[in-house]
Amino acid sequence: MKKFVKVLAIVLAVALVATLAACGNKDKDADGGNKAGNSVKIGLICLHDENSTYDANFINALKAAQQELDLTDDQVLIKTNIPESDACYTAAEELVEAGCNVIFADSFGHETYILQAAKDFPEVQFCHATGTMAHTENIANFHNAFANIYEGRFLAGVAAGMKLNEMIESGKISEEKAVIGYVGAFPYAEVKSGYTSFFLGARSVCETATMKVAYTNSWFDIALEREAALNLINNGCVLISQHADSEGAPKACEEKGVPNVAYNISTISMGPNTALISSKINWAPYFKLICNAIANGEEIPTDYCGTIKDGMVELTELNEKVAAEGTKEKIDAVKADLEAGKLHVFSTDAFAVKGEKLTTYKADVNTDEAFTPDTEVISDGYFHESEYRSAPYFDILIDGITEM
Amino acid sequence: MNNSLKKNTHEPFLHITKRGEMPIAKAWIVRLAAIAASLLVSAAVIVLLTGYNPIQVFKAMFSGNFGSLSKVRTLFQNIAMLLCISLAVTPAFKMKFWNLGAEGQVLVGGLASAACMFYLKDSLPNIALILIMFVASILSGIVWGLIPAVFKAKWNANETLFTLMMNYVAIQLVSFFIMLWVPSGSSVMGLINADSRAGWLPNIFGQKYLLNILIVAVLTAVMYFYLKSSKQGYEIAVVGESENTAKYIGINVKKVIIRTMTISGGLCGLAGFLLVSGTNHTVTKELAGGMGFTAVMVSWLAKFNPLVMVLTSFLIVFLQRGAGEIATVCRLNESVSDILTGIIIFFIIGSEFFINYKINFKSKHKEEK
Numbered sequence: 001m002k003k004f005v006k007v008l009a010i011v012l013a014v015a016l017v018a019t020l021a022a023c024g025n026k027d028k029d030a031d032g033g034n035k036a037g038n039s040v041k042i043g044l045i046c047l048h049d050e051n052s053t054y055d056a057n058f059i060n061a062l063k064a065a066q067q068e069l070d071l072t073d074d075q076v077l078i079k080t081n082i083p084e085s086d087a088c089y090t091a092a093e094e095l096v097e098a099g100c101n102v103i104f105a106d107s108f109g110h111e112t113y114i115l116q117a118a119k120d121f122p123e124v125q126f127c128h129a130t131g132t133m134a135h136t137e138n139i140a141n142f143h144n145a146f147a148n149i150y151e152g153r154f155l156a157g158v159a160a161g162m163k164l165n166e167m168i169e170s171g172k173i174s175e176e177k178a179v180i181g182y183v184g185a186f187p188y189a190e191v192k193s194g195y196t197s198f199f200l201g202a203r204s205v206c207e208t209a210t211m212k213v214a215y216t217n218s219w220f221d222i223a224l225e226r227e228a229a230l231n232l233i234n235n236g237c238v239l240i241s242q243h244a245d246s247e248g249a250p251k252a253c254e255e256k257g258v259p260n261v262a263y264n265i266s267t268i269s270m271g272p273n274t275a276l277i278s279s280k281i282n283w284a285p286y287f288k289l290i291c292n293a294i295a296n297g298e299e300i301p302t303d304y305c306g307t308i309k310d311g312m313v314e315l316t317e318l319n320e321k322v323a324a325e326g327t328k329e330k331i332d333a334v335k336a337d338l339e340a341g342k343l344h345v346f347s348t349d350a351f352a353v354k355g356e357k358l359t360t361y362k363a364d365v366n367t368d369e370a371f372t373p374d375t376e377v378i379s380d381g382y383f384h385e386s387e388y389r390s391a392p393y394f395d396i397l398i399d400g401i402t403e404m
Numbered sequence: 405m406n407n408s409l410k411k412n413t414h415e416p417f418l419h420i421t422k423r424g425e426m427p428i429a430k431a432w433i434v435r436l437a438a439i440a441a442s443l444l445v446s447a448a449v450i451v452l453l454t455g456y457n458p459i460q461v462f463k464a465m466f467s468g469n470f471g472s473l474s475k476v477r478t479l480f481q482n483i484a485m486l487l488c489i490s491l492a493v494t495p496a497f498k499m500k501f502w503n504l505g506a507e508g509q510v511l512v513g514g515l516a517s518a519a520c521m522f523y524l525k526d527s528l529p530n531i532a533l534i535l536i537m538f539v540a541s542i543l544s545g546i547v548w549g550l551i552p553a554v555f556k557a558k559w560n561a562n563e564t565l566f567t568l569m570m571n572y573v574a575i576q577l578v579s580f581f582i583m584l585w586v587p588s589g590s591s592v593m594g595l596i597n598a599d600s601r602a603g604w605l606p607n608i609f610g611q612k613y614l615l616n617i618l619i620v621a622v623l624t625a626v627m628y629f630y631l632k633s634s635k636q637g638y639e640i641a642v643v644g645e646s647e648n649t650a651k652y653i654g655i656n657v658k659k660v661i662i663r664t665m666t667i668s669g670g671l672c673g674l675a676g677f678l679l680v681s682g683t684n685h686t687v688t689k690e691l692a693g694g695m696g697f698t699a700v701m702v703s704w705l706a707k708f709n710p711l712v713m714v715l716t717s718f719l720i721v722f723l724q725r726g727a728g729e730i731a732t733v734c735r736l737n738e739s740v741s742d743i744l745t746g747i748i749i750f751f752i753i754g755s756e757f758f759i760n761y762k763i764n765f766k767s768k769h770k771e772e773k
Contacts, residue, residue, distance in 0.1 A: 049737055079732050083693065084592060085684040090478050097472045109688070112594035188589030217579060217591065364588065371587050395589075 040102070040291045041075045043095030045088060045114075047107035049080035052220045053264040054245035058106045058129070061283035068284070069291055084109025092117035096124050102294050104287070105129070107219075108190070118142035125300055127290055129283070130190060132367045132391045135303045145286050146390035147306030150197035151338050152279030152313040154345045156261050157201020158334050159277045159318065159327050160239055163259050164206040166324035173238055180211040181237025183228045185219045185244040187403065193385060193392035194243045197345050198261070199401055204350070205330070212237055214404045222246040233258050235404075250275060259322055266316035276323055278316040285311045305390035308339055346383035351398040358383070363393040415766050423762045431759045435752065442751030446744045453743075454736060461730055465741075468729025469722050479725055481613035484620040485679060487717040489695050490702040491620075491627045491710055492671030495664045497700070498631065498708045500644045501556065505567025507696025508574030509548040509669045511689075513541035513676020515578050518687035521596045521603035521680070522585055533603045534681060541677035542670045548574065549669020550662065557658040571696070575689050582687070593686045605682035616682040623671070628710040640664055672696075705752065723748060 044062050046055040059078060066076045077098060082091045088110045095103050096117070102125040105114045111131040118126040118141050127143045128134070134144035164178040180202060184191040199211045214232055216224040225248030229240050233256050241261040242249040247270050253260035254271035262278040286306060293300045306312025318328055337343035348358050362373035365388045377384050377393065385394050397403065426434075447458035469479050489506050496503035517537040524533055548570055555561035582591050597603060608614050631637040643650045643660050650657050679691055698720060705719075706712035727741030 049731075073735065077732055078735065079728070081728070081731075081738055083690050084688060085686065085690070090474070093474045094472070094478075097474060108590055109592035109594065112598055112686075116595065116598070186589055186591050188591075190590075 038075075040069075040071060040294045041077070041098075041100045042071075042287070042291060042294075043077045043079065043092075043098070043100035043103040045082050045091050045095070045103065045105040045110060046078065046080045047082060047084065047110070048220055048245070052245040053247070053262075054219065055080065055106060057264040057280060058104075058283055062104075062287050064284045065287035065291065069288060071291070082110070084113070086113065088113035089117055092121075092126070096121050101125065102127065102290050102300075104290070115139070115142055125290070125294065127286075127300065130391050132365075132389060135389050136366045143290075143300045143302055143304065144390055145301075145304040145306070146386065146392070147281045147312040148308070148386050149279060149281050149313055150193055150345050150385055150392065150394070151308055152281070152315060153194050153198040153263075154201035154204075154338070155315055155331050155335055156241070156277050156279040157198040157203075158205055158331055159323060160198070160241065160259070160261050161202035161205035161209060162324040162327045162330060163239060163276060163322070164202065164209055167238060168206070168208075175208040177236065177238065178206055178209045179237050180209060181229065181232030181235070181240045182211055182213045183225055183232070183240065183242035183244055183249045184213050184215050186217060187215055189392045189395040191215075191243050192396070193394035194263075195241075196351075196394060196396070196398055196401065197385075198241055199398075200345060200350050201334075203400065204334075209400070211401045212404055213401060216244055218244070220245045222248040225249045226252045229253060230256070232404075262316075268317065268319050272319075272321070274322060275319050277318045280314050280316060281306065282312050282314045303390045305386050308335065344382035346385055346394060348378060348381055348383065351400075353396055353398055355399065358396070361396065363388075363395070365389050365393055418763050418765050421762050421764060423760060426759050434759055435755050438751045438755030438758075439748070442748040445751070446747050449743060449747065450740070454734075454740065456734055456736070461734060461744075464729045464733040465723075465726030468726045468733075471729075475725075477611070477613060479721060480617050481683065482721045482725065483714075483717050484613070484617045485675060485683070486695050486698060486702060486721055487713060488620045488623060488675040488678060489672060489692070490699040490706075490713050490717055491623055492668050492675060493696075493699050494627065494668075494703045494708050494710065494713070495631065495637075495640055496668040497703050498644050499640045499660065499664050501553070501661060501665065501668075502564040503549070503552075503567050503665070503668055504564055504697070504700070505548065505552065505570045506668075506672050506699055507692045507694070508567070508571035509545045509672030510676040510679065510692040510696055511571075511574040511578055511687075512548045513545040513673030514680040514687050514691045515574075515581060515676070516540040516544040516673070517603070517677045517680040518593070518596060519581065521685075524602070525597060526600040526602035528602075530602060530604075530606075534605065537603055537681055538674075538677055541680075542673040545669040545671070545673020545676060546666050547669070549665045549672065553662050553665030553669075557661045578687060578689050578691070582689075593688065595685045596687075597685070603681055604685055605678075613682065616678045619674075619678065623674075624710050624714060631708070631710065636660075636663070701749070719752075720745075720749075 044058060046058060048055045050056045050059055062076060077095060077100060079091045082088050084107055088105065092103055092114060104127045106129050108130045111128050111133060114126050114128050115133060115137060118139050122141055125141050127145055129145055131144040134142050160180065167173045168175055168178060182195045184195060195213055203209045212232055212235065214228040216228050218224055225242065225244045225246050229249040229252040232240060239259045240249055240253050243263055250260045250262055250267040250271050253274045258274060259276050260271055260274050261276050264280050266278050267275040286304065290300050358378060360376060361378045363375055363377045364371050364373050365375040375388050377388065383394055386392055450456055450458045450461050470476055489510060493503050493506050517540065520533065520537040520540055552563050552566035552570060555566060556563045582593055586593060605615050639655050639660050642655060643657055647657055680687055702713055702716045702720060705716040723745040727738055727745060730736055730741045731738040
């Protein structure tokens with residue numbers, strides 16, 4: 001017993017000393033004087049953390065915006081691993097209590113909870129990426145945002161098509177073997193619009209290209225994404241791209257020596273010999289936009305859609321080691337055409353559905369319980385993606401693409 | 405050194421013996437000392453890994469739980485949910501039936517509630533709808549719990565694997581129904597009946613979650629007396645200690661297994677109902693969020709005593725909620741706080757070892773040779 005008391009006394013004494021020592025360091029307070037003003041306090045709600053490429057893209061963009069606007073860490077709160085449930089509402093509530101005057105949530109499934117929070121806290125602005133409800137709900141402090149990422153994916157597709165051409169020319173594959181594999185998360189418009197634009201980009205330079213799509217039914221699952229990529233490769237796919245948020249697919253490609261086009265982040269460090277290029281949405285301009293709006297007392301757009309021009313749609317560094325010759329020049333030329341409005345990604349001349357050209361299509365643009373198609377989206381010879389609302393609604397399976 | 409001599413007097417450097425019952429006060433001192441030591445090690449880890457001031461980190465942990473009214477409310481809500489599932493698995497565990505299927509039992513319970521909300525919408529008075537959901541959830545949980553129980557009772561099938569597998573079936577079932585209900589393919593239900601609030605448990609006294617918390621509080625008391633004072637509780641304890649003894653004194657073991665798993669599954673179903681009707685108002689694959697497994701720890705740490713489980717579930721939720729706050733305030737990855745949680749729980753479990761066993765070192769004079 002005596003020994004026991006002795007040990008206990010030592011433990012407690014050390015604990016006490018450590019506590020006192022730690023109290024000694026006062027944390028320093030940074031003082032204000034920043035560009036966007038002291039009034040801004042922004043909260044970011046992320047579905048996962050930096051290990052997901054999707055969330056990392058938001059987190060990095062916000063940190064970049066923070067630096068440019070010269071905000072302190074106290075003015076930028078980031079909550080990670082917030083599921084698409086009541087926990088999202090709770091997270092928003094806590095951010096409001098922490099004094100945030102603008103709150104941004106990054107996942108599709110956060111939307112109804114954020115909408116609820118927007119109704120309960122009318123003095124705080126709420127922004128939500130990939131959401132569909134702001135343009136019809138008419139709630140003054142609830143906003144959606146997305147970007148014309150289909151243009152970025154189209155450009156990445158051009159790089160992929162050039163690579164396929166190179167493989168055909170070098171005799172590595174025959175023309176009809178130019179099969180692209182695509183690892184998608186869920187079979188819904190955001191993913192379908194993404195892979196279709198990527199495919200159309202590839203086919204715009206490599207006419208014989210076809211594509212197989214495999215779904216993982218998860219946004220973030222390293223093992224499943226890896227498995228899906230390997231499966232596609234085994235089924236004859238010679239180039240892989242993905243719309244799911246882990247490093248599963250790019251790493252599988254590096255192992256197998258198959259070129260890979262990624263999304264959200266550059267994967268050159270994961271696959272120096274196979275990573276080709278990535279398209280990404282750069283959220284920093286949007287974060288700056290909403291912070292400045294708050295600082296200046298301006299309205300935040302109800303449904304904002306970023307473009308190549310405003311810097312929200314980007315391509316990451318082209319891996320010259322992997323890319324075919326002349327890729328950079330070709331991308332620049334196509335990009336100029338897109339920006340000038342000379343080229344439309346979803347031009348109805350560029351694709352067919354069951355052998356026929358599409359002349360009319362009603363998309364489900366306005367969210368309702370029954371998911372009724374409500375808006376005609378084809379006119380002037382092209383499908384008007386992300387024009388009637390920012391979140392994608394192109395959900396047509398076109399010829400040349402098969403879902404596995 | 406003389407080898408033969410050493411062999412003759414060989415004694416291991418340390419050996420472990422079982423202690424007699426340690427006085428309760430001393431046992432608690434050991435536990436508190438363990439927590440103090442764990443905080444110390446955590447602090448060292450924080451400084452070494454991140455260079456952060458550990459006090460700041462612990463402060464964040466505290467304010468993440470008690471920093472505001474809504475945080476306290478969420479704290480109690482999370483405790484209630486974890487406790488509810490822990491109470492559900494406890495009778496099974498006390499019977500040494502390894503029910504690792506709480507996750508799935510909660511999911512099917514929640515799915516049943518969500519299905520009622522989705523199909524019935526506001527066609528019934530809310531109270532009727534809620535009652536239907538309540539019954540449907542409990543029945544679904546019972547079915548999910550009974551399947552492995554019957555296989556165990558009749559054919560002695562391994563319940564650990566069986567209940568574990570049933571979780572995956574439940575997850576796929578939820579995926580399937582969400583795909584069916586959401587034709588856009590996004591696999592996101594979102595709030596069900598957001599406008600009519602049909603099937604949502606009402607706020608009482610204007611407080612969110614209060615009804616959940618009260619229901620679980622009552623359940624805790626009932627479970628305590630059920631296990632401690634009822635004949636059925638006694639039968640569970642006997643079956644858990646030794647099936648042969650149970651058979652010898654005339655307990656129908658099969659009946660006890662099936663009856664206990666009915667309770668266990670039913671209560672998991674109830675947790676599913678509370679999570680859908682009283683909390684999330686939607687169903688996702690992550691509805692149970694791993695609580696079905698954490699509940700096992702809560703129940704074991706408390707040695708199957710429902711009242712102590714209030715404490716152990718508090719401890720675990722406190723650490724989790726604190727972890728989230730640390731991630732936000734200190735901009736650390738949540739993994740750092742998971743490491744801290746791991747350290748703290750390791751020490752707590754370790755302290756139980758020292759309460760039950762004594763380490764005897766080689767006596768001094770022999771070492772001095």
